[in-house]
Amino acid sequence: MTMRTLACSTLCDAVRALGPEVSVAYPRTGERLGAADLDTASAQFAHRLVEAGVRPGEVVGLLALTGPQVLVGLLGIVRAGAAASMFPTTAGTPEREAERLAPAIDTAGMRHLVVHPDCVGTARALQGLRPALTVVAADSSAATSPSGRLPRVSPEDLAVVQFTSGSTSAPKGVMLPHSTVLAGLRAIATSAEMGRDDVMVTWVPHFHDMGLFGPLAVLFAGGSVHVIPPLEFVRRPGKVLRLLAETGATMMTGPDFSYQRLAAAATPELTAELDLSRWRLAFNGAEPVQAATVDSFSTRMAAAGVAPSTMYPVYGMAEATLAITFPTPGIAPRLVHLDRRRLSDDGLAVEVSSDHPLAKPLVSVGRPVLGMRLRLVDTAGATCGPGQLGEIQISGPAVTTGYYGATAATAEAFDGSWLRTGDLGLQLDGDLFVTGRRKEMIIVNGQNHFPEDAESLTRELPGVHRGRCVAYADTASERLTVAVEIAPGSDPDRVAGHVHRTICERLGTAAVHVHPLRPGWLPRTTSGKWQRGLVRDLLADRP
Missing domain, CATH: 3.30.300.30 (ANL, C-terminal domain)
Known part of the structure; x- marks a missing residue:
């Protein structure tokens, strides 16, 4: 990260400290925001929110499609002294969407919802269910004349309340204060060696932690970002590869299945036309990293100049402000084959050959990022040694302070100062290998x-x-x-x-x-x- 943003203690300060080289572009619409645009537009929007009755400390929902309104809305909300909660948008009917979102609104006690023009149907349906809800249009072009000062924001104030994916009748809102978010962004930028020359192409939805904090880390490190809608990636992965080449992208984010799609789209005819040699990190997280994906991606992309070290298997979660472990940049992914039976029955890592009938391939997701502490604990609560299977627990300045309005859930999630991730894993030579969810065994x-x-x-x-x-x-x-x-x-x-x-x-x-x-x-x-x-x-x- 740049020295200016490293010194910041809140997101409000950080957006004002962005360097002039920072930009975020939206290729589908041709829109682009520079650092000054983000600063001015988010400040204006913050004043609009204050005028609409938003008070410091409350949680404000953001329901928006991919576009400038997302960043302007997020930064405007936090500059108004509130915490932002990014709501998912899906293809359901407005009534169905309203029913799905209402529990989160109740949990956070939301009084205001920032809404993209294309989501007004859902907003109206929500107001039918929750008449006290005030809707604020997320129009980044609507200027306002600032009157008065914006609230003072401290590092301990909530910046983001991230509702975990799959939440239904009892959603859990991950609480992330300003200091926690900035610690997470520093960890991402430092551990991935981000800088001013980095260009990220991202399609991951902004309401997912990877789609929110990944691009923010690049911007705060002085780089630039190109944001495309998720459906554009799903429907035309080959077109996205062309965008990577055209923009000279150095980074991309996505779950494992997205790299399977990119590999399938990378035909010999297409890769012969593309120069992707600047692409240095393909962040692969949010779901288990498959050894077959690593192999097919590296093989199919080589013709376009993509190095084997580009595939970058990572591990994280919303409760960690995204990043928990990263590999060392520039090193090809590490793959091991373990005896499946010994691992599941005895909890021990016994390496075997790749052609062994019980071979279980696992891909390393690296080591703890800056400031993150990690330990593995067995069912008896004892700390695991190297090669022993246990639950992954984490601690550090980027870890959530708990779940919003859910004292019991927060207490259950922590073992002292350690957050229980619910994931099983093991360490070999310091590298973490994630084997799955404890509750899904x-x-x-x-x-x-x-x-x-x-x-x-x-x-x-x-x-x-x-x-x-x-x-x-x-x-x-x-x-x-x-x-x-x-x-x-x-x-x-x-x-x-x-x-x-x-x-x-x-x-x-x-x-x-x-x-x-x-x-x-x-x-x-x-x-x-x-x-x-x-x-x-x-x-x-x-x-």
Whole structure:
């Protein structure tokens, strides 16, 4: 980060300290904001919010599509002395969207909602459910004449309340004060060696922590960002590769499946036209990093000048202001193969050859970022040694202070000063390897199974639509269940039988059930993760 932003104690100070070289562009509309634009527009919007009745310390929701209104709205909210909560936008009806968002509004006690013009239908439906809610238009071009001073903001004041993806009737709002957000941004920028020459292309939704804090870190490090809508990436990944080349991008963010799509789009004809040699970091996080993705990405992108070290597997979560562990930039991803049975049953990392029948490939996600402390704890509460499986716990200045208005949930989340992530992992030579979620471990007849193991075995089988499958525990019948999308033209019964035989043979259990499903059936969260729990609930009554 630049010296000016390093010295800042609040986001309000940091936006005023942005260097003149900083810019954020929106290729779809041709809009662009420079540092002075962000400073002026966010200050004007802050005055509008104060005039609308926003008070210091309250939480203000932001419902916006990709565009300048997002950054202007976020920075305007915090400069008005409030905390911003980024709401997800999906393709549902306004009424359905309102029902989904209302619990978060109740949890945070929101009185104001900043709304993009294209989201007014949802806003009206929300006002029908919560008549006291005041809607403020998120029009970044609407200037106002500032009157009076904006509230004074301290480092301990809340800046962001990030509601975790998948929240339903009891959403949890991750509290991030200004000091916490800035500590997280410093950790990201420093550990990824960001600077003024960096150019990021991002499509990850701004209501996801990767899509919010990743671009902010680049801007505060003095770089520039190009923001495209999520659907543009999903529909035209090849066009995004062209944008990376045209802008001389050095960075991109996304979950594992997005790099699978980029690799598939990188045909020999396309890569022969592109120069992507400036691309140095492809942040791969938000879902488990697949060894096959690392291999296919590196292989397909090499012709365009992409180095093997560009693939950058990382680990983080909203509660850590995004970043927990990063690899050292410039080093190719580290891959190990562990004995699946010893890992699941004994919690021990025993390395085997890649062709071993029980080989479980794991990709390193690096080491703790600047200021982050990490430990692994077993089920008895003891600290794990190298190569021992345990729950990942974290502590540091970038870690949340708790969940908004949820004292019990906050107390449950912490073990003293350590935040329980709920993720399982192990360390080898100081590198962290994440194996999955503790609560999603599948136990059948006393034997432990990682859902990722069943999914990885299923993903590559013929007839599986784009590798889409989800494994979970059917506790009612004590079976390992796999829900798998069947490719068009394939025989569902034949594919299901193949999946059943493969898992029985490779995982050593006969208690396996397969649900064949149509393409596109399996749901994801807003961050792209498969919703195993929702799949289990939806299929509970099926034979």
